[in-house]
Amino acid sequence: DTEVTQTPKHLVMGMTNKKSLKCEQHMGHRAMYWYKQKAKKPPELMFVYSYEKLSINESVPSRFSPECPNSSLLNLHLHALQPEDSALYLCASSQVGLGGAKNIQYFGAGTRLSVL
Amino acid sequence: DAKTTQPNSMESNEEEPVHLPCNHSTISGTDYIHWYRQLPSQGPEYVIHGLTSNVNNRMASLAIAEDRKSSTLILHRATLRDAAVYYCILRRYNNDMRFGAGTRLTVKP
Numbered sequence: 001d002t003e004v005t006q007t008p009k010h011l012v013m014g015m016t017n018k019k020s021l022k023c024e025q026h027m028g029h030r031a032m033y034w035y036k037q038k039a040k041k042p043p044e045l046m047f048v049y050s051y052e053k054l055s056i057n058e059s060v061p062s063r064f065s066p067e068c069p070n071s072s073l074l075n076l077h078l079h080a081l082q083p084e085d086s087a088l089y090l091c092a093s094s095q096v097g098l099g100g101a102k103n104i105q106y107f108g109a110g111t112r113l114s115v116l
Numbered sequence: 117d118a119k120t121t122q123p124n125s126m127e128s129n130e131e132e133p134v135h136l137p138c139n140h141s142t143i144s145g146t147d148y149i150h151w152y153r154q155l156p157s158q159g160p161e162y163v164i165h166g167l168t169s170n171v172n173n174r175m176a177s178l179a180i181a182e183d184r185k186s187s188t189l190i191l192h193r194a195t196l197r198d199a200a201v202y203y204c205i206l207r208r209y210n211n212d213m214r215f216g217a218g219t220r221l222t223v224k225p
Contacts, residue, residue, distance in 0.1 A: 004159075031211045042203060042215035043160065050211055090159050096211060103148055103207055107159030 002027060006091050006108035014116055015081060021111045023074040023091030032074040033105065034066060035090040043090055049074065050096055081115045088112050120204045120216035127222045128194045136189040136219055138204030143184050148207040151178065151189045153200040154218075160203065163189065199223045 004025045013019050023032065031050050035043035048056035049068040063085075065077040074091055088110040095102040121139040128134040140149065151163040164171055164178045166187075171178040177190040191198055203218040 033211075033213075035215075042201075042218050045212070045214050048211050055210065056212060092159070094211065103150065103165050104162045105152075105160075105213060107161070109157075109159050 002106055004091055004093055004106050004108035006089075006111050008111060009109070010112050010114075012114045012116065013078065013081065015083070017081075018077070018079045020078065021076040021089055021091075021113075023076075023093075023108060024072055025093040025106070026072055027093060027106065028071075029093035029095055029106075030071055031094045031096045032068060033092040033094075034074070034076055035092065037088040037090055037110070039087075047076075078113075081113075083115050086113055086115045120206060122202075122204055122216060122219045124217070125220045125222065127224060128191075130196060130223055130225050131193050134191040134194045134198070134221065134223075136191075136202050136204075136221065137186065138188070138216075139186045140204070140206055141185045143206055146209045149178065149180060149184075149187050150205040150207050150213065151176070152203045152205065152215075153198075154203070155197075155200045160215075163202070165207070194221075194223045196223050196225060 007022045033048050034046040037043040045058050046060045047066045052068045063080050067075040090110045092105045092107045094105045148165050148167050150165040152160040153163050154160045164176050166178045179188045201218040201220050203215050207213045
């Protein structure tokens with residue numbers, strides 16, 4: 001099973017709402033990632049978790065709050081978003097470390113978020 | 117941060133080979149060269165990766181220059197299903213993987 005599952009597939013929220021995006025994998029990967037992708041642009045790295053600890057935060061605004069409750073789950077909590085935060089949010093996972101198959105990232109299909 | 121430079125777009129005819137170039141002149145000794153592709157309405161998909169030697173797998177081949185400052189992804193026989201955005205990425209030691217602008221490949225029947 002090389003699947004990364006993201007829910008929901010689509011989300012529409014108002015600027016005062018609180019919502020969460022969920023990502024799940026059962027490949028035993030200990031590194032998990034959030035990316036943001038605007039239309040016709042490449043994915044931008046937001047956060048990296050390694051062994052359930054936040055290892056990279058790309059100066060993302062605090063209205064995005066990541067959480068890694070266990071080695072299979074990754075959440076992205078959203079609060080007081082702006083319309084410019086509308087984008088495709090991608091989750092990925094990989095093994096930790098360099099070399100061979102450990103390098104491969106597996107991506108989910110993403111959550112398409114619209115902020116009104 | 118090490119960056120990659122790719123052509124914005126390329127075209128190919130179906131069943132012909134395609135060579136997708138990537139420049140990464142600031143690559144460091146521990147950076148792996150990765151290629152991913154993204155089909156419409158999907159998340160990125162791993163294609164191939166390498167460190168110093170050329171690599172082959174069922175999807176493609178990766179040719180890495182001797183000085184590692186450039187690489188080329190080779191699709192041996194392009195099909196319509198290969199139409200996608202191809203990203204050349206330098207993966208750092210700490211799981212840091214940042215996408216460049218990518219090359220949009222169009223395959224003509």
